[in-house]
């Protein structure tokens with residue numbers, strides 16, 4: 466395959482037109498806008514509207530359903546650029562990474578019903594309910610149950626850390642349809658549902674915000690005999706865990722692109738400040754104790770970026786990319802944190818002043834080492850699935 470056939474392998478600034486358009490949109494949403502939201506833990510309605518109207522949020526929706534049908538790498542570039550300008554895609558990125566489950570496993574009727582409306586912004590698919598308070602990373606032990614009763618399912622249970630649930634119309638929900646002790650393989654018996662939360666709220670669905678270190682609009686979600694129509698089920702009953710796993714590589718690549726964008730923002734901000742701030746009669750960036758951590762973060766960001774481009778190219782070619790997507794996620798989340806630390810240290814006390822936006826971005830980028838998947842779980846993937854060492858769970 467040549468780079469002409471697969472733009473994901475182009476080096477340098479690929480998709481320059483998309484990058485430029487995203488930068489233009491983001492210019493209307495400066496750091497003060499994000500600080501204002503942060504103080505009130507508010508949702509960036511105007512930003513999400515601008516991105517939706519530009520068509521960027523529908524990048525992965527096929528053209529036949531009103532989207533622009535772009536490859537994964539293009540979506541990754543959109544998210545990277547949003548973060549590199551100092552904005553945050555956390556308010557709306559779930560639409561991109563949950564899309565694959567609906568596209569690959571949804572019925573024609575489900576796709577016709579939802580995709581055009583998601584693309585136009587009439588409906589938001591921004592909530593993804595996987596994590597539960599008791600089972601945590603051990604997803605197959607999730608306790609939320611969906612029991613078939615005639616033409617509907619009855620859902621009982623609880624999710625935690627469900628981002629954006631109060632700002633989304635639809636939720637992709639993972640629930641057990643066959644109890645854990647009644648399945649042969651622990652990953653069997655879990656199903657995926659597309660829940661219309663507009664009808665459910667107050668009728669068996671309760672959502673409570675969680676006050677958190679970052680403004681991710683995180684919530685706790687409670688299901689108490691919630692009745693959902695049987696046609697909310699995506700694909701076949703009991704195969705949901707596999708459907709979600711199918712989408713994991715895409716999710717890793719997309720989220721890591723945000724970390725790359727953050728790293729670029731930190732490095733650029735730190736390098737500029739280091740060149741301008743004068744102490745002891747010279748720019749602080751002349752001191753290698755300041756200069757080298759920024760330079761080192763840059764080298765790490767570039768290495769992570771290269772791994773992610775490889776992952777996206779393999780994904781586009783329909784080839785296995787688990788190793789590259791996982792390694793790319795680990796490298797990108799660590800590169801962005803390294804860059805955040807260098808930027809914070811370079812700013813000294815001013816790094817703590819909210820008007821410099823460093824502390825907010827620093828808090829935000831820490832998340833990538835924990836969600837959507839924590840570093841240890843990535844290392845266990847590499848140890849067990851890539852290097853063939855014994856399984857620990």
Ligand SMILES: Cc1cc2nc3c(=O)[nH]c(=O)nc-3n(C[C@H](O)[C@H](O)[C@H](O)COP(=O)(O)OP(=O)(O)OC[C@H]3O[C@@H](n4cnc5c(N)ncnc54)[C@H](O)[C@@H]3O)c2cc1C
Nearest residue numbers: 593594595596601602626627628681835836837839841842
């Ligand atoms: C701001 C925010 C937004 C989020 N949004 C969503 C969302 O929209 N939807 C959703 O479903 N979830 C969401 N999450 C949840 C997130 O995906 C989980 O927090 C994350 O996967 C870790 O799970 P846990 O918190 O239950 O940690 P635990 O599973 O309790 O793990 C705690 C620590 O122990 C480590 N650990 C656990 N088991 C092992 C092991 N066998 N070997 C080595 N180390 C281990 C983990 O790596 C982790 O560091 C969000 C979280 C946050 C903080």
